[in-house]
Amino acid sequence: MKETILANLEQVHTNIRSACDRSGRDAKEVTLIAVSKTKPLQALQAAYDCGERHFGENKVQEILQKAPMLPDDLHFHMIGHLQRNKVRQVLPYVTMIHSVDSLRLASEIQKEAERIDKVIDILLEVNVAKEESKFGFTADEVLDAISQICRFPNIKVCGLMTIAPFVENSEQNRPVFQKLFQLYVDIKHKNIDNTNMSVLSMGMTGDYQVAIEEGATMIRVGTGIFGVR
Numbered sequence: 001m002k003e004t005i006l007a008n009l010e011q012v013h014t015n016i017r018s019a020c021d022r023s024g025r026d027a028k029e030v031t032l033i034a035v036s037k038t039k040p041l042q043a044l045q046a047a048y049d050c051g052e053r054h055f056g057e058n059k060v061q062e063i064l065q066k067a068p069m070l071p072d073d074l075h076f077h078m079i080g081h082l083q084r085n086k087v088r089q090v091l092p093y094v095t096m097i098h099s100v101d102s103l104r105l106a107s108e109i110q111k112e113a114e115r116i117d118k119v120i121d122i123l124l125e126v127n128v129a130k131e132e133s134k135f136g137f138t139a140d141e142v143l144d145a146i147s148q149i150c151r152f153p154n155i156k157v158c159g160l161m162t163i164a165p166f167v168e169n170s171e172q173n174r175p176v177f178q179k180l181f182q183l184y185v186d187i188k189h190k191n192i193d194n195t196n197m198s199v200l201s202m203g204m205t206g207d208y209q210v211a212i213e214e215g216a217t218m219i220r221v222g223t224g225i226f227g228v229r
């Protein structure tokens with residue numbers, strides 16, 4: 001298992017560099033989030049031993065089980081839908097929440113972050129393609145949401161995230177990534193207080209190279225590193 005993960009990671013990093021070369025970007029601008037949901041601790045440890053430090057999980061329970069067993073400098077990113085009643089439990093263990101999809105969730109995060117005297121980095125999830133099955137703000141709602149969330153002292157809005165549709169050919173998602181990038185740049189230019197717009201989380205195993213070409217600063221890759229779930 002360890003050898004496979006190592007080989008997969010080398011391939012992913014090669015692909016990241018190629019996509020950066022094609023688009024005139026520096027590979028240092030792109031952070032790989034190794035999506036380890038459903039995978040055992042040994043798989044995370046193997047990726048950690050290869051130098052990975054950022055891991056993505058979509059279930060609170062799994063983060064709570066895994067985090068205490070792993071090195072302190074291994075960072076968990078919450079990338080899945082987060083229920084308000086789980087915020088308190090998960091906050092101490094996560095570096096960033098990518099999946100803030102409502103104002104009610106943001107106010108719960110504010111309340112709990114204040115309680116433990118932390119400032120939490122978050123991204124707003126945007127349902128760019130307006131898929132019924134997906135969580136997130138529509139592109140039209142994002143600016144209004146940010147203008148409210150930026151008043152929360154224990155939350156720092158760091159950028160945007162999207163889960164693009166499942167497609168056969170990754171090129172089909174290029175317009176989705178372009179649209180999110182444009183929204184990100186538009187909001188960045190507004191210089192909203194307490195908001196720095198430095199993170200654009202988009203691209204998964206099937207389409208991360210296209211996402212990088214269109215400006216992703218974080219890509220979330222699971223299957224391409226750890227194999228099928």
Ligand SMILES: *Cc1c(COP(=O)(O)O)cnc(C)c1O
Binds near residue numbers: 222
């Ligand atoms: C599972 C998941 C990923 C990774 O998907 P792969 O296709 O396995 O790379 C990325 N983002 C989110 C939000 C996920 O839930």
